[in-house]
Amino acid sequence: MAVATEKSIFFHALEIESPAERAAYIEGACDGDEQLLTAVCALLRENDREENPVDRPVGAAWMSTDLVSDDVGVATTRFFPGAMVGPYKLMERIGEGGFGLVFVAQQQAPVRRRVALKIIKPGMESREVLARFEAERQAIALMDHPNIARVFEAGVTETAQPYFVMELVRGVPLNEFCDHHQLNMSERLKLFVTICHAVQHAHQKGIIHRDLKPSNILVTLQDGQPLAKVIDFGVAKAIGQSLTVKTIYTRFASMVGTPAYMSPEQAAMSTDDVDTRSDIYSLGVLLYEVLTGSTPFAPDRLQSAGFDELRRIIRDEDPPRPSTRLSTLNNELASTVAVNRRLDPATLSSAMKRDLDWIVMKAMDKDRNRRYSTAGAMAEDVSRFLNDQPVEARPPSTWYRFSKFARRNKVGLSTASIVACALLLGTAVSVWQAHTAINERDEKEIALEEARAAEQVANAARLELERFNDRLNSTTVLLASGRANADAQRWSEAYQAYTEATGVLPKYFLVWLERGGLNAKLGRWDAAAADFAKAVEIGCPIEQAELSGVPQLLFFAGESAAYDKLSNELRRVEKDDPMAVTMRGQLVGDVTESAAAELADRVEQMLAAMPNPDDSEPNHESDRRRRKYAEMFYGVNLYVAGWAHLRAGNHQRALQRLQESNQASWFGRGIAHPLLAIAHHRTGNAEDAVGSFEQSQALLDRLLDESVSQSKGSPVIPWIDWIEFLLHHREASIVVKGHTPANDPRMQQMERFADERISG
Numbered sequence: 001m002a003v004a005t006e007k008s009i010f011f012h013a014l015e016i017e018s019p020a021e022r023a024a025y026i027e028g029a030c031d032g033d034e035q036l037l038t039a040v041c042a043l044l045r046e047n048d049r050e051e052n053p054v055d056r057p058v059g060a061a062w063m064s065t066d067l068v069s070d071d072v073g074v075a076t077t078r079f080f081p082g083a084m085v086g087p088y089k090l091m092e093r094i095g096e097g098g099f100g101l102v103f104v105a106q107q108q109a110p111v112r113r114r115v116a117l118k119i120i121k122p123g124m125e126s127r128e129v130l131a132r133f134e135a136e137r138q139a140i141a142l143m144d145h146p147n148i149a150r151v152f153e154a155g156v157t158e159t160a161q162p163y164f165v166m167e168l169v170r171g172v173p174l175n176e177f178c179d180h181h182q183l184n185m186s187e188r189l190k191l192f193v194t195i196c197h198a199v200q201h202a203h204q205k206g207i208i209h210r211d212l213k214p215s216n217i218l219v220t221l222q223d224g225q226p227l228a229k230v231i232d233f234g235v236a237k238a239i240g241q242s243l244t245v246k247t248i249y250t251r252f253a254s255m256v257g258t259p260a261y262m263s264p265e266q267a268a269m270s271t272d273d274v275d276t277r278s279d280i281y282s283l284g285v286l287l288y289e290v291l292t293g294s295t296p297f298a299p300d301r302l303q304s305a306g307f308d309e310l311r312r313i314i315r316d317e318d319p320p321r322p323s324t325r326l327s328t329l330n331n332e333l334a335s336t337v338a339v340n341r342r343l344d345p346a347t348l349s350s351a352m353k354r355d356l357d358w359i360v361m362k363a364m365d366k367d368r369n370r371r372y373s374t375a376g377a378m379a380e381d382v383s384r385f386l387n388d389q390p391v392e393a394r395p396p397s398t399w400y401r402f403s404k405f406a407r408r409n410k411v412g413l414s415t416a417s418i419v420a421c422a423l424l425l426g427t428a429v430s431v432w433q434a435h436t437a438i439n440e441r442d443e444k445e446i447a448l449e450e451a452r453a454a455e456q457v458a459n460a461a462r463l464e465l466e467r468f469n470d471r472l473n474s475t476t477v478l479l480a481s482g483r484a485n486a487d488a489q490r491w492s493e494a495y496q497a498y499t500e501a502t503g504v505l506p507k508y509f510l511v512w513l514e515r516g517g518l519n520a521k522l523g524r525w526d527a528a529a530a531d532f533a534k535a536v537e538i539g540c541p542i543e544q545a546e547l548s549g550v551p552q553l554l555f556f557a558g559e560s561a562a563y564d565k566l567s568n569e570l571r572r573v574e575k576d577d578p579m580a581v582t583m584r585g586q587l588v589g590d591v592t593e594s595a596a597a598e599l600a601d602r603v604e605q606m607l608a609a610m611p612n613p614d615d616s617e618p619n620h621e622s623d624r625r626r627r628k629y630a631e632m633f634y635g636v637n638l639y640v641a642g643w644a645h646l647r648a649g650n651h652q653r654a655l656q657r658l659q660e661s662n663q664a665s666w667f668g669r670g671i672a673h674p675l676l677a678i679a680h681h682r683t684g685n686a687e688d689a690v691g692s693f694e695q696s697q698a699l700l701d702r703l704l705d706e707s708v709s710q711s712k713g714s715p716v717i718p719w720i721d722w723i724e725f726l727l728h729h730r731e732a733s734i735v736v737k738g739h740t741p742a743n744d745p746r747m748q749q750m751e752r753f754a755d756e757r758i759s760g
Helices: 006-014 019-030 034-048 060-064 127-142 174-180 185-204 277-292 299-304 307-316 322-327 331-340 345-351 354-363 375-386 398-408 410-485 488-502 509-521 525-537 542-547 550-557 560-576 593-609 621-648 651-663 673-682 686-709 719-737 745-759
Strands: 088-096 100-107 113-120 151-156 162-166 217-222 225-230
Touching: 006 019, 006 034, 019 034, 088 113, 113 127, 127 151, 127 162, 174 185, 174 217, 174 277, 185 225, 185 277, 185 375, 277 322, 277 354, 277 375, 299 307, 322 345, 322 354, 331 345, 354 375, 398 410, 509 525, 593 621, 621 651, 621 673, 651 673, 673 686, 673 719, 686 719, 686 745
Parallel strands: none
Antiparallel strands: 088 100, 100 113, 113 162, 151 162, 217 225
C-alpha cells in the first residue's frame, strides 16, 4: 500500500466539503505524524486565505504562533479548562469538529449557569469557516423549539475570535440512547416523532439542516422521559434568506453531508436544488437505523467505495426494506438487536409491520416528489401507526415500478413490445370479428325472449289493475256514504265491506283516523280533533298518528288530554331512538336541541344526496313529472331542515334553509314565513323579523280570502301544512308582536262552509 504524502493528503482534503470530516480525514491520514499534520494544515490555510485585509482574519498571525500540542496530538490554543472567554469560564472540552471546539463553560454574570461554548479553532479562520460559523450561529438563533438546542449569546474574544454560547445538552447520540435504555418499538417511534417536529420547526424557519444523523441528535432524560435535542447546524442551508453577510463558497464537485445519511440530490452535488425534502430522506435513514440497528447502506461499504461509486449507490440503489434487513441478520447480531428492543429474537422480523416498511421507504424514496412533503406529515403518519390508524404511506404502485424497469431496459423492452403488439393486434381482430357475429345472434334471441316476457307481464298487470279498480270502486262508495253521514256505525259497515273486498282486516282506530282526516280537509277542526282524540284513546299507534298529522291538530284544537298522552309517547320513543320520530312528528312538542340537531344533520345528508331540480331542463312529459316530484320533495326537505336548525339554535343555517324553501317550487311554498320571523328575531334583526311576519300575515289573509270567496272549508294546500302554518304564525305573533293573533272570523266562516257541505 502506497504511503500517503503531503501532496496527496492535501489534494484529497480539498475534495471534502465538511470541515469536521476534513479534519478527521487529515488526522487519520497523518497517522500521528505531527510534522506532516502541521504541513498539511498550513497548506489548507494558505489555500483558503485571500491577499486582502477584509478577508484575512484579524489576529491570525498571533494565533499561528501560539499553537502547542496536547497529550493526544491534537492542535489546541490558549483556550483550556480554567480560561475565561468573556464572562464564561471554560470547564471541560466536550467536542471537536473540523473547525470548532466545544467546551462546557460556567457563566459568571449576570447569572450563573452551565452552558456549551463553541469557538473556532485557531488556525482555521478562513473566510469560508468564519462564514459557516456565523451561519450556524444565526440558524440556531432563529429557532425556538424544545427539541432544538438554543443559542443564549454570541460574541467575539479580545483577540477577535468569534464564539457563541448555547444550551448545554447532556445527552448521547440517538441510536446509543435507544439501545442503552432498551427502548421498545413504540417508545422509539414516539421519540422519533419529537425529532420530526423539531425538523419541521427548522423548515418553517427556512432552515435545512443537511446533516441529520444520530451524533447530531442528542437524547437525555428529563423528568424520567427521553428528550431529544437537534444540534450542529454547521452546514445548514437557508431558504429565501441569508444567514450571514459573508459569502459561503461551496467548492465545485463537493458533497455536503454524511454519505450514509445523504439524500440522492445531495449526492448529485447540485446544492442549489436541495430543499427540505432532503432532510426528509435523512429522517427516513434515521428511522431505518433506530428500528433495525443499521443504516440502509453499510458504512464500511460506502467508505471503501470510490467517489463515483459512492454517489451511484446513494442515487440509484434501492436499499432493502427494514423488515428484510432484520430477517437477514445473523443469529448473534439478531439476538443483540432483539434484546435492545425488548423483543423475542424469533419474532424480530415480524415485529416490523408492513406499515413501518411503507413509512420508512416513502421517506427514503429516490424520487423526492414521492416522499413526505413535510417532516410534520411524516410525524403524523408515524402517530397514525402508533394509534392503529391507516397510514398515508403506501408501497409504490405496479405501474410506478414498471416505469422504472422500463427506463433501465429501454431497447429490449421496445423490441419485445413491438412483437407483442403485432401478435396481440392480429389476435384481437380475429377475436373481435368472431365475438361480433356471436353477439348479433345472441342479441336477436334475447330481444325475442324479452318481448315475450314483457307481453306476459303486461297482460298480468292489466288484469290485476282491473280487479283492483273493481274492488276500490265498490269500497269507495261505501266509505263515501259513511263520511257523508258522519256515522260511526256506517263507518264500521264500510270497513267490513272493505275487508270483504280486499281480504285485509282494518283496525277500529282507522275509522276515527279516516273521519278525522276528512273533517280536517274540510276545515272542521273541532270535529277532526274529537275524532283524532278518540283514535288516540282506543290505541292508535304512535307511528300512524305521526303520519296522519294527529299531534298538530290536537295541539291546535286544544285537546290537551289526548295531546299529552301522544306527547308522552313521542318523548319515550325519542329517548329510545331520537331518529325514530318522523320529521312531522317532531314539528310539535318538546323537542330537545340534541334531537333537533340530529334531525337537521340527517336532513342535510338527504339534501346533499338529492340533485337540485333546477339544474336540469325536462325534455319529455315523463321528465317534467319526475322534476315536479323532485321539486316537491326538495322543498319539503328544505323546510324541515330550516325548522330543525331553528329548534337546535343554529339560527343562521335556519335562515338560509327557510329562505330556500320559500323559493322552491312545492305545495307548501311560503309557509316558512313565520319561522323566518322567529329566526330573525332570535338573531337580533328586529326589522327583518317584522317584515317576515308581515309576509306571513299576507299569506294567511290570501289563503283565507281564497277559501271564503270560493266557499271552501280549507285552503288549497294540504291541511297538515295548513295546521303547521297556523301554529307557527301564532308562535311568531307571540315572539315578534308580543301577543297572540285575534280570532279571525274567516276561520269560523270556513267551518260553516264545511258544515253546509256535510249537511247538504
